[in-house]
Amino acid sequence: MKDRQTAHDRSARLRQALDQCADGDDSGIAAILDIEGRQLLGVAFRMLQRHDLAEEALQDAMVQVWRKAGTQRADSGSVRGWIYAILRNRCLNILRDGKRLSTLAPADLALVQEARQQIVPTEGWEILAGSSKLRTCLDGLDAPGRQAILLAYVAGFSHGEIAARQNMPLGTAKSLIRRGLSALKECLS
Amino acid sequence: MTGLSDDIRDLASDYVLGLMPEGEMRLFEELIQRDPELARHVGDLRDSLLPLDLSATPRDLSEGFAESTRALVQADAADGPAAPGPANPAPQHAANITRPPSRRMTGLAAAALVGIAIGFGAGGLRPQPEPQVIAVLLDDQGVPQAVVEDYGNDTATVRFVAQIDVPADRSLQVWTLPTPEIGATSLGVLDRTAPTRLTFDDLPGPMAQQLYEVTLEPAGGSPTGRPTGPIIGKGYAAPQV
Structure with a gap:
C-alpha cells in the first residue's frame, strides 16, 4: 500500500515537473533530477560503463526533456517511462557516434567495450x-x-x-x- | 483489438528497444505525435520494460550536476537549440548519418504520410484543419530532415525531424516553388528548429509535387530574397485531401 502511494506521488511529481518544463520553468529539470537523477545515471552508467559519458548522456537527455516537455501526452504511457526512453536514446547516440567514442584513449575505449560485453x-x-x-x-x-x-x-x-x-x-x-x-x-x- | 498494422508494430518494437537508426527514429517520432493509438502502444511498451531500467544500480551525481544542467537548459531557452556535444554546423553533416538510406526508409516515409492522414481522419480527434499537402524534406543522402504541412490558406507548419545545428550567425529559411514564373518564395525564417507555424501572403494554393525546401542562410534570412545557402532538405508535396 505504501509502495503504491509512493509510486503515485512520484508519478504526480514527475508530471508536475514536466509541466513546469513545458512552461519554461527550469526548476522542473531540478525536480526531475531530484526524483530520478540517481537512477537515471545508473541506467546510463550501465550502458556506457563510464561516469563521464553517463553524465554527458544524462545532461543531454535533460536538454531533450526540456525541449520536448510539451509533446508528452498524458494518455500515452508514464512520464517516467518517457524520460528513461529519452535517456536511453541519448546513450545510444554516444555509443553509435564513432567520433564521440574516438575521443577516448584506445585503452579506455577497449575497457568500455570489454565491460559492455558483461x-x-x-x-x-x-x-x-x-x-x-x-x-x-x-x-x-x-x-x-x-x-x-x-x-x-x-x-x-x-x-x-x-x-x-x-x-x-x-x-x-x-x-x-x-x-x-x-x-x-x-x-x- | 487495435488497428495498428503488423509493420507499424514491428517498427514500434524496434523503436522502443533502441534498434532504429537515427533518421528513421525521428520520422517515427513524428508519426507517434500524429497517431494517438500508436503513441499509446509505444507508451505501453515502454512502461512494460521500465522495470529493466529500475534494475540498474543507482549512482550519485557529481557535485553541482543539477546546477550545471539547469544552466544548460537556460542557455538552450535563451539561444535556441545549443545542443551539447560536438558542434557540427556543416550542412552536409547535418543528418549525422553518412550511410545511404535503407529501402525501408521509403516505406516509413509513406507510412508516416498514411499515419498522418489516419491521425487527421480518426473521428475528429484532432480539431486542427487538415493540411492540403505534406512534404517530407530529405537531405542529399535521402534522410528526412523536416516535414512541411501547407494548409493552403497562407499558413504552413514546419517540424524538424533531424538534429540540425544552426550556427549563431545563420538562420534557417523555408521556401516553396509555387510555379516557375513566381519562382522560389520564402515561407519564413527560423533561428531554431522548434516546430513553427509559418504565415505568408498571397500564394496560390499548394499543388501536388510542389517543391519545398529549407536552406541555411545568413542570420535574418536570404539577403537576395532567393535561396542562397546550402540546402538542408527538400521534398515534393503529397496531397492530403
Whole structure:
C-alpha cells in the first residue's frame, strides 16, 4: 500500500515537473533530477560503463526533456517511462557516434567495450531481482529471444552486434527480437 | 483489438528497444505525435520494460550536476537549440548519418504520410484543419530532415525531424516553388528548429509535387530574397485531401 502511494506521488511529481518544463520553468529539470537523477545515471552508467559519458548522456537527455516537455501526452504511457526512453536514446547516440567514442584513449575505449560485453548475464532475466510479472514473462521466453531483447534494451547493442554475438544471421536476429517482444507484451497484458 | 498494422508494430518494437537508426527514429517520432493509438502502444511498451531500467544500480551525481544542467537548459531557452556535444554546423553533416538510406526508409516515409492522414481522419480527434499537402524534406543522402504541412490558406507548419545545428550567425529559411514564373518564395525564417507555424501572403494554393525546401542562410534570412545557402532538405508535396 505504501509502495503504491509512493509510486503515485512520484508519478504526480514527475508530471508536475514536466509541466513546469513545458512552461519554461527550469526548476522542473531540478525536480526531475531530484526524483530520478540517481537512477537515471545508473541506467546510463550501465550502458556506457563510464561516469563521464553517463553524465554527458544524462545532461543531454535533460536538454531533450526540456525541449520536448510539451509533446508528452498524458494518455500515452508514464512520464517516467518517457524520460528513461529519452535517456536511453541519448546513450545510444554516444555509443553509435564513432567520433564521440574516438575521443577516448584506445585503452579506455577497449575497457568500455570489454565491460559492455558483461552487462547482460547469460541467464538474462537474473537482471531483475525478486519476483515480478516482467521477470516471469522474460523467463517464459526462449533463451536467445530473451537475451537479444536484453542486449538491445539494457546494453544498447544494435541488430548487427546482437546477430554477431548470438552467432546468427541479421534477419534471424531481427525477427527473433520482434517475436520475443510481441510474446512478452502478450504475457504482460 | 487495435488497428495498428503488423509493420507499424514491428517498427514500434524496434523503436522502443533502441534498434532504429537515427533518421528513421525521428520520422517515427513524428508519426507517434500524429497517431494517438500508436503513441499509446509505444507508451505501453515502454512502461512494460521500465522495470529493466529500475534494475540498474543507482549512482550519485557529481557535485553541482543539477546546477550545471539547469544552466544548460537556460542557455538552450535563451539561444535556441545549443545542443551539447560536438558542434557540427556543416550542412552536409547535418543528418549525422553518412550511410545511404535503407529501402525501408521509403516505406516509413509513406507510412508516416498514411499515419498522418489516419491521425487527421480518426473521428475528429484532432480539431486542427487538415493540411492540403505534406512534404517530407530529405537531405542529399535521402534522410528526412523536416516535414512541411501547407494548409493552403497562407499558413504552413514546419517540424524538424533531424538534429540540425544552426550556427549563431545563420538562420534557417523555408521556401516553396509555387510555379516557375513566381519562382522560389520564402515561407519564413527560423533561428531554431522548434516546430513553427509559418504565415505568408498571397500564394496560390499548394499543388501536388510542389517543391519545398529549407536552406541555411545568413542570420535574418536570404539577403537576395532567393535561396542562397546550402540546402538542408527538400521534398515534393503529397496531397492530403
